[in-house]
Amino acid sequence: MNLPGSGILKGMAVTAVNFIGSFLDRAHAKRLITEQYPEERPTLVETSRSFPFLVFDGDPEKGIRCTACKICEKECPPQCIFIVKDKDANGKPILRPQIFDIDISVCMGCQICVEVCPFESIRMDNIYEVSAYDRFETLVLHKEQLLKSNVYYRQIHPTEAAQTDARIEAARVKKAAAAKAAAEKAAAAKAAAAAKAAETQPEPTA
Amino acid sequence: MTALTPEFVLSRIQAALPEARVELVPNPSPSGQHALVVDRQDALQVAQFLKRDPELLLDYASNVSGVDYADHLEAVYHLFSIAKKQGPITLKMRTGDRAREITVPSLTPVWKSADFQEREAFDLFGIRFEGHPDLRRLLMWDEFTDFPLRKDYIAPDDYAYEPTPHGAVIQKAQAHLSSVAHPASSPNA
Amino acid sequence: MSFHPHNSSLNEVNGAGALDVSLGPQHPSTHGVFRMNVRMEGETITKLQPVFGYLHRNHEKIAEANSWLGSMPYTDRLDYICPITNNWAYARAVEQLAGIEVPERAEYIRVIVGELTRLQNHTAFLGFILGDMGAWGSALMYAFREREKILDLFEWLTGARMMVNYMRFGGVRCDLPVGWLEKARAYVETYPAFLDEMEQLLTGNEILLARLQGVGVLSGERAINGGLSGPVLRASGVDYDIRKVDAYGVYPRLSFRIPRGTVGDCYDRFMIRLLEARESIQILQQAFAQIPAGPTLNPAVKQRGFKPPVGEAYGRIEGPKGELGFHLISQGGDKPYRYHVRPPSLINLTLLEEMCLGTKIADVMVILGSIDIVLGEVDR
Numbered sequence: 001m002n003l004p005g006s007g008i009l010k011g012m013a014v015t016a017v018n019f020i021g022s023f024l025d026r027a028h029a030k031r032l033i034t035e036q037y038p039e040e041r042p043t044l045v046e047t048s049r050s051f052p053f054l055v056f057d058g059d060p061e062k063g064i065r066c067t068a069c070k071i072c073e074k075e076c077p078p079q080c081i082f083i084v085k086d087k088d089a090n091g092k093p094i095l096r097p098q099i100f101d102i103d104i105s106v107c108m109g110c111q112i113c114v115e116v117c118p119f120e121s122i123r124m125d126n127i128y129e130v131s132a133y134d135r136f137e138t139l140v141l142h143k144e145q146l147l148k149s150n151v152y153y154r155q156i157h158p159t160e161a162a163q164t165d166a167r168i169e170a171a172r173v174k175k176a177a178a179a180k181a182a183a184e185k186a187a188a189a190k191a192a193a194a195a196k197a198a199e200t201q202p203e204p205t206a
Numbered sequence: 207m208t209a210l211t212p213e214f215v216l217s218r219i220q221a222a223l224p225e226a227r228v229e230l231v232p233n234p235s236p237s238g239q240h241a242l243v244v245d246r247q248d249a250l251q252v253a254q255f256l257k258r259d260p261e262l263l264l265d266y267a268s269n270v271s272g273v274d275y276a277d278h279l280e281a282v283y284h285l286f287s288i289a290k291k292q293g294p295i296t297l298k299m300r301t302g303d304r305a306r307e308i309t310v311p312s313l314t315p316v317w318k319s320a321d322f323q324e325r326e327a328f329d330l331f332g333i334r335f336e337g338h339p340d341l342r343r344l345l346m347w348d349e350f351t352d353f354p355l356r357k358d359y360i361a362p363d364d365y366a367y368e369p370t371p372h373g374a375v376i377q378k379a380q381a382h383l384s385s386v387a388h389p390a391s392s393p394n395a
Numbered sequence: 396m397s398f399h400p401h402n403s404s405l406n407e408v409n410g411a412g413a414l415d416v417s418l419g420p421q422h423p424s425t426h427g428v429f430r431m432n433v434r435m436e437g438e439t440i441t442k443l444q445p446v447f448g449y450l451h452r453n454h455e456k457i458a459e460a461n462s463w464l465g466s467m468p469y470t471d472r473l474d475y476i477c478p479i480t481n482n483w484a485y486a487r488a489v490e491q492l493a494g495i496e497v498p499e500r501a502e503y504i505r506v507i508v509g510e511l512t513r514l515q516n517h518t519a520f521l522g523f524i525l526g527d528m529g530a531w532g533s534a535l536m537y538a539f540r541e542r543e544k545i546l547d548l549f550e551w552l553t554g555a556r557m558m559v560n561y562m563r564f565g566g567v568r569c570d571l572p573v574g575w576l577e578k579a580r581a582y583v584e585t586y587p588a589f590l591d592e593m594e595q596l597l598t599g600n601e602i603l604l605a606r607l608q609g610v611g612v613l614s615g616e617r618a619i620n621g622g623l624s625g626p627v628l629r630a631s632g633v634d635y636d637i638r639k640v641d642a643y644g645v646y647p648r649l650s651f652r653i654p655r656g657t658v659g660d661c662y663d664r665f666m667i668r669l670l671e672a673r674e675s676i677q678i679l680q681q682a683f684a685q686i687p688a689g690p691t692l693n694p695a696v697k698q699r700g701f702k703p704p705v706g707e708a709y710g711r712i713e714g715p716k717g718e719l720g721f722h723l724i725s726q727g728g729d730k731p732y733r734y735h736v737r738p739p740s741l742i743n744l745t746l747l748e749e750m751c752l753g754t755k756i757a758d759v760m761v762i763l764g765s766i767d768i769v770l771g772e773v774d775r
Contacts, residue, residue, distance in 0.1 A: 005601060008600055011600050032540050077461050077462075110468030112467075233706045235705065235706020235725070236493065237709075241707075265620070266622065288619050318622065318745060319623075322741055345447055355456055
């Protein structure tokens with residue numbers, strides 16, 4: 001049988017050790033320190049995600065990867081994406097978004113749009129200071145605000161961006177090889193056809 | 207999981223309660239959880255037997271859910287045996303016509319765990335559990351009249367914020383906001 | 396007299412010395428927007444009715460309108476203290492429904508993140524229950540300090556501290572980052588020392604013993620009948636752990652013990668979390684040693700436009716709070732026909748009144764705290 005009150009004293013010893021230890025623990029092995037936000041900014045881990053953005057290569061108008069296929073709009077669980085396909089002067093739809101809106105007051109940052117995008121076009125940003133006074137005007141991000149360059153993407157998610165770039169490069173090489181093979185095949189077929197035609201044609205008489 | 211097949215449970219029920227109407231409904235999914243559909247007149251008796259029978263000892267009604275099929279409602283019970291570490295056995299009760307015959311017997315007297323879950327099924331599907339000790343709405347408020355999880359439920363259009371950001375919705379939402387005419391609604395004020 | 400505390404003023408006395416009080420929905424120690432209508436005679440509880448629905452979002456209706464994959468991030472928001480196990484339960488139910496194989500490495504990753512979740516849930520519980528007893532401060536701060544470190548691991552792995560959206564049908568979304576396993580292993584090695592410290596701080600404390608022992612006693616038989624599950628069920632002396640019974644994933648390859656209570660009071664429910672946390676460390680250490688290399692996602696499963704075969708399934712796992720199950724019905728479409736969550740937090744409250752009757756009002760908070768509920772899951 002313990003002395004009455006000894007349990008409380010033991011507990012107080014633990015709090016004392018923690019209290020004094022937190023001053024001595026300079027290596028931060030155990031204690032966690034309150035960040036002095038906003039003077040001190042948190043260091044985000046690479047995978048950290050908040051809201052989606054659209055990646056473009058080079059020029060924001062020409063280099064936009066999005067083809068307005070609307071897969072992300074369909075898959076988005078809270079349905080916060082709205083896309084309208086662009087049209088050329090003749091009214092024919094072209095593979096580019098005219099409107100691309102994301103309502104970040106609805107978006108829950110689940111990353112499903114990123115996973116389903118077949119064109120490596122939508123990616124997760126890691127911005128976190130997005131508070132605004134107006135729910136409709138400022139929290140609905142339009143295409144111009146969403147477009148960010150691939151250089152920026154490489155800065156915030158280097159590993160993921162390198163993988164994406166490698167995939168795009170591989171696809172480009174494959175496509176070029178396929179095009180080259182197709183061209184060679186077409187050329188070969190043409191040559192063969194020409195040869196066949198030459199064969200079937202009667203020998204010109206001298 | 208130890209094998210306790212619905213076929214075996216059915217044979218036990220038929221041996222003990224020959225007049226009870228219980229039917230085995232196969233489940234085509236790879237899960238292979240075939241269901242026993244019991245007639246609502248015999249359900250309480252069958253449930254008591256399932257809990258008591260020394261071969262089955264289904265003492266744990268883990269899950270109760272309501273399902274809305276176009277022509278009838280269904281209460282689904284997933285039963286386990288903690289004593290024998292077996293399960294699950296799927297027990298179903300069907301209501302008749304959805305408009306008038308929405309009553310099935312409550313199994314709360316047999317398994318207390320069905321208490322809140324039957325209230326939930328009543329709340330969201332409108333299945334009446336006869337013999338339930340305290341059948342009130344669980345999640346919706348008492349004055350609410352509809353049953354939200356029924357397939358034919360129409361959500362009321364009386365909210366300001368809608369989950370898409372395109373132009374028509376913004377206009378509609380703003381119209382709604384101004385129609386509410388709430389002087390304190392402007393965050394800038 | 397009708398039982399409507401919101402209609403009666405505090406001064407009004409109902410019947411012979413009975414007073415109806417509405418506890419909540421915003422009381423700080425009621426773990427969220429939970430409300431109880433209690434009738435007291437003096438300070439003794441004679442009737443208690445939980446009132447639900449303040450956090451009701453109709454999760455199940457939303458799921459019926461979403462694709463199968465689209466419900467995965469919503470499951471994070473059920474029990475937001477342990478989102479990864481919610482993901483796991485949903486993924487497991489879908490895997491049963493569609494007969495999907497999970498690669499071995501993915502199963503190990505699931506066990507590792509699942510047990511880390513259990514560890515941080517039980518740690519947070521130790522802090523919360525002290526808060527329920529009025530001891531806001533040290534215990535909760537220590538608990539949250541350790542929970543923070545586990546959440547940092549989750550953030551590194553999934554990109555989010557709580558809303559992880561990590562599991563997929565037939566595996567997990569991404570492989571462990573380089574160095575994650577070493578960091579997690581080193582961290583878990585420090586955990587027994589922390590638990591020792593917590594035990595020294597709490598388990599011998601006379602005030603804590605007086606507040607917990609003999610309060611809210613529940614027999615095993617009643618616990619089974621009331622559908623209780625998880626630590627609350629085992630604290631009443633019932634040997635039932637779904638990790639052992641269903642033997643899902645790679646749990647059969649890992650050796651661990653199932654702690655059980657003998658009395659079924661709040662103290663047993665408190666101690667069982669400490670003991671389970673120690674068993675989780677055992678499991679984690681074995682999983683770290685055994686985890687093989689290999690794929691983390693079954694390549695045969697199409698996540699986008701996923702369409703399981705017609706049928707239904709009930710899949711469950713042993714979540715930190717109890718049996719977390721999903722009842723899914725597919726009619727072959729790209730959306731669930733019916734999606735039902737079996738929330739352990741809600742069903743563990745079934746016997747709250749039974750446990751509280753005859754106790755003092757101050758004990759109600761402790762009993763509620765010992766059940767360990769999260770309102771996101773109770774109300775869905």
